[in-house]
Amino acid sequence: MAAPEPARLDLTGLTTRPAQVWGGVRLVPLTRDEPITGLRLHARAYGDEPGVVELDRRTRYTSYIPHGFVATWSDDDTPVAAYGTQLAQDAAGGRPPARTVRLRTHRRMARRVERNRLRFLPLHLAVEGYLALHFGGPEVVWDEWSQRAVRRGLSPRVEEAYLGAEVAGLADALKHFEIHPGQCGVLVHVADAVAAAFVVPHPDDYRALHATLVQDLYGELVHHYATLAAPVPRFEVRLPDDVATVAELRAAATRQQAEWARFHDTTMADGLLGQTYAMSRVYRMGDYTLSRFLPAFRLKQENHIGELITDRNGRTAYLKTFRLSEAQVRRAHLLTTLAAHHWHLPTTATALGLTEPQLGLRLDSAGFGALLREDVLARYRAG
């Protein structure tokens, strides 16, 4: 894996279209004027439906398999989930992804999984990236760290998330959403906070994957917002009264559309699109690069993690993001600051503007208490 390089998300080629609102959920469609044809969802995703992925025998295209994508790859009808988002080079579309997990369901819960039925498991590469953050633990064995922290690092590291179906109103919003022709992505706002961004290279891929957003995972924050949210306003169009012809009326309407797109991209989605991310390349295949990215972990602000496939020019072909909750941001912030100061508690405390005992207690309340030696922690507690 290459060293992270700071970059922004580049959504060139994608146009923001008018949002559709259902209760507290606002879905903002993104369309492409020219779909990317060099990268397509693995042909197996379309099952036996012919003609969706039109294959020209001479051209080779790269296909992608999103993480947790469940399909029957072999003929024995057992569903298999792809492990980690992957890129594949093939024209026939029959080869299974390189890394997979067999699905084991409890006998009583086992339902017949339809052949080639598309489905996502609530997991993804980006979360793995977040969990693995400074996973190795202290790199310098300062006195305060426990033996366990030195030997085993942060293991086991656990974070929780909610299934999309549990986010109030999201399933209904997706059901009532009218997909634009040419739509290649969507920004999900819950209670007018960006909850997730999802971009694919081709409209057919989007149509195939639209419903899987409800099987995706969302942070605790998004779940809370959705539960407590009142219906969000609709931003209805207002046209000026001083028009003399229908053409002028049309011009005013077009201006309004552009205004909305600008407002959305620079204000509503600024927390996602306006930030710099540390991109780490996972691997490259053909013209496309699969990376995952982490934010700067700014406290009390929006922080998104995600995974991304870009083309040669750095334009986004595939994007999936996850919004971290406040507690998750705090934990990551603590870990990053510690790592920046080589896990030295006094200097870290100074950098955070705290005393050493305060930092120790903060580590404890963030769930990292086991990293500190017990007697040290007791001393901190005693103040």
Next chain:
Amino acid sequence: MDALTADDVLMFINAATTSTAQREFHGGADDQRLSLDFLHDYVIGNYRDLYAAALALDINDHNAALIVRKLLETAGDATAGQRRVEGALIARRLRALPPQRVYDLFGALRRAKVNNRRTRAIIREWVAGRPDPVFDAVKYRTGLKRALRHAHVAPGGELGPFLFTSGARRYDTPLLETWRRAHYEQASVYGLPYTVAEGFAAEHGIDRATFLKRIEPRMTRLERLRAQESARREKAEVVVDLGSMPLTRLASYVLALPVPDRVARRGELTGALRAAAVRAAGPDAGTWGRVAAVLDDSFSAFGSTRKRRRPLAVALACHYLLAELAGEYVPLWTSGRTDALLARPHGMTPLGERVLDALERSPDRLLIVSDGWDNAPYGLASEVLRVWRAKLDPDRRVVAVHLNPVYDAVDFDVKRLAPAVPTVGVRDAEDVPALVEFARFTEGTTGFAELRARFDGRVAKFLEEG
């Protein structure tokens, strides 16, 4: 006060035209049923005369049956004069309803324990007025039996033993005898009405293709239309005369066909739709001048699994009807499609843009057929219509009407686009000429007295016809 009454009543008429208490795209069946029930209770409580008069209008059968039920349930609240008019209206409307609906209605009255003298008299009269009691007894056996028992009516001839006794006995009436024989003789099954024969066929284990082939002459027009595609799969021929089908029904049938079939049968389907439209247009054909229609084929036009593609079928039927009514016709589908026959519910609803397209053609009449969920972007159609009415067409030279096939349970009305353009509920495209004329009442420019006069006129005409 009068304006308020007019508003309430028009809202009720819109609801009674569109809602069937079934699931819609944007709302569940329970919402629809609760909302409709509330509206009925509200209107019968405040405007009983107008509520009863609604039976004379083009409301749908579901609401007609509901009105009859509510009127009979609250018979005690009516004055003697009201009762006379109500009785006549109910009797007339019941004669116009399909029999299965009437038997359902009698069943609902029985369950609600409504058994006053008026109810019994109405059931008795309706049953006596049936053209073929023996056929009814076989086809709607349970319905008729329960209705007779509820209304204390003794049936004549062999119907008494047929309905109320068990055990085998021979009948002199041919149809009853056929029914008896069908229990053990396969050939007799084909002498029965289709729905009854279907049950016997299952019992005898008759192969579906054979059954369809032999029962075909006994099928009604709608049964033929419904069974046609399944018969084709079974390789049995069920002849249906598309040329005689009502327009909206035909549109629903066309939309249910897969696209390759529609392409292959283009000539036949288009011909049938045109013929139905010519019949529906009648003497008005070609009198509407330049017509621009904005037709909604967005994803929400799918309706629900209960009312498959109903909004789209209405739009498609309107398309063919308007083509006949207009001198010069411009159809504008929201998806931008130009081939109406291949319409399918897909994509968002850029209603505002299509309205602009329509206004650019400077038509004499502008018709919008849509469920009113204008979402690309929200409210553009409403704003365009508002500014256009205020600035570009202040003299109302252009007749603009919004026809909405979907009841919005939350608003107790069909969804409106703009106050400047009247919105009316539409059930069948065949009613469009009447609805467009009726739409001026919803603009608020005509008074309640005029509305009242129109209602009375319709009631008088309705009672005269029957």
